[in-house]
Amino acid sequence: MILQPVFSESWALIFGLFGLSGFILGWVAQRGNYCFVNAMTSIFTTRSFERFGALLILFGLTALGTGLLVAFGLIPPVDQYFNNYFAGWYILVGSFIFGFGAALAGGCNLSMLYRASSGYVQNWIELFGMMIGTYIFAVAIWPFQSYTMENGILSTSAGGYVEYLPYVLFHSVSNMAVYITTMIVALPLLFLGIYLQMRTRSKWGKSVSMKGPGLSAVGMKALPGLPGPSAPSIPSGLRLKQEAKDMLLLKKPYGTNLSTVILALDMIFVFIVGAGYTFNYLVITSSDGGRFFEYILMPLGINLFTNTPWFNSSLPIVDPSTLMVVMLCIGAFSASFLSGDFKIRIPKDRKRLAIGFVGGMLVGIGVRMALGCNVGLMWTNFGQLGYDGYIFLGGMLAGVYLAVKVQEKL
Amino acid sequence: MEEMEKSKSKAKPYPVRRVIGPLVLSLFAIAWYQFSKIYLTGADNIALSKANFLVYVPPDQLQGYLEATTWICYVVVYVGLMMFWVSLVKYVQSKEAGS
């Protein structure tokens, strides 16, 4: 099926805009220290839902933005469901393996890339492990997986509009159906996210006030960089201005919710730019593991796409996500360099490097089984109004939980 | 707070990594551009000759990719050189102040 481009930009502009959005993604994720895995581990280690709530808000905002664009007829629904993946056992299993590996290695697909660009050697190793993992997946698992997919064993064999929630719920892709579905998907996510954040914050307030005002000052006094209710004597307007200035001058990281909003807008931007160009999978960062492995081997004269399973059928040699990932790394590097944060960091405990490699391999296997990562499948799929994102979220949470338990034993 | 200020007032040599970093960035951009032009175009031709249209990228898309890469490469190289220059000046200044 060939889509009609909604906006007729030139190819160069499309690639360029995808690159720009990748740059923004890398920059903001680095400045906001946005990490999906960390958002989940903090649920299990400290019962803090603040960052997990932010994730839900991110998904909700993305679904709301893309859904409304379609519901008001600005972008045809086909753009939303065209790349909806086939749901099946592999998403649950893959996301579980992914969550486990990512929490072990210390980085999801997004944080792995921007941290690798900020000089974390552990994440370089994880990235390398991910490439190897992708190759293992391609040779060992993909033939079996594609067999089950073709035969519909514990999987849907269609994808596309069959998994488009407006169609699933109303058997229609009319504007009204999309509008109602958008609300059904986005609003609970938003409210749940805000509720979780508020609950965690009120818990913080309570635990601090319970132990007396002296203690609450301890944390604040020594931490000038901490956003929060510090220095009550300064009028709030002035403080906000100062905070904005600090963020622009890269003295201060972005707050979680500010990053969330910018990232959601970035995702919606990609959706608009990519409308009609068949690669409207919004943001993809996981196939880079495989793709860059392929790229590295090219100068050596090995072309994986000629004969290796998965490589020969699943991804074109170049697409906008290539530039997006490269620009993501450049954006993250620029942000970390300009803020003075950039430094080559090697963990003192060398055991961590081995764990990083194994975790990276599991990440590689997991994302390919699930047909995408936490960005390219989970976050994107909420924007596509599919249901794979929910499956992935559940599987990833379970995997992260197991990793936290294992780490406690290590 | 005091500790923060103390460590700042202590004159430390400007780290060399901050000088080399931008240079690596510029070189990376050039390498990426060269790689795209030589190997990705070559790979695309191989895909065409094997008639593997699942990985083959049509010429207009590939051209668009190369064009965008060229422009991005220009920007990144110049920005990288600028950052390199600024850090180099700072590095020399810190050396002079230290001696």
Place this chain on the structure above:
Amino acid sequence: MMSSEPLKIKEPDDQLDVIGESCPVPEMMASKKLKKMKAGQVLEVITDHQPAVDVTLPSLCKNMGYPYVVLKDGDVYRFRILKVG
């Protein structure tokens, strides 16, 4: 009631060196270590991971209700946490 001064001066009872590590490791290791410590003891986490200092370790402390101080020591941070009962 303990103010921030003793936390700065007092020798920590235990140290956790997570230099070079990134999230979620510092937070996870710290919470694991803190579980094993007694009330009244101080844990010092040494890290160069800015986000851990800005976000994750403070959030850990706030959730547990433990007071903390951050000391900058050259390139690294010493994040001291007092375990309270």
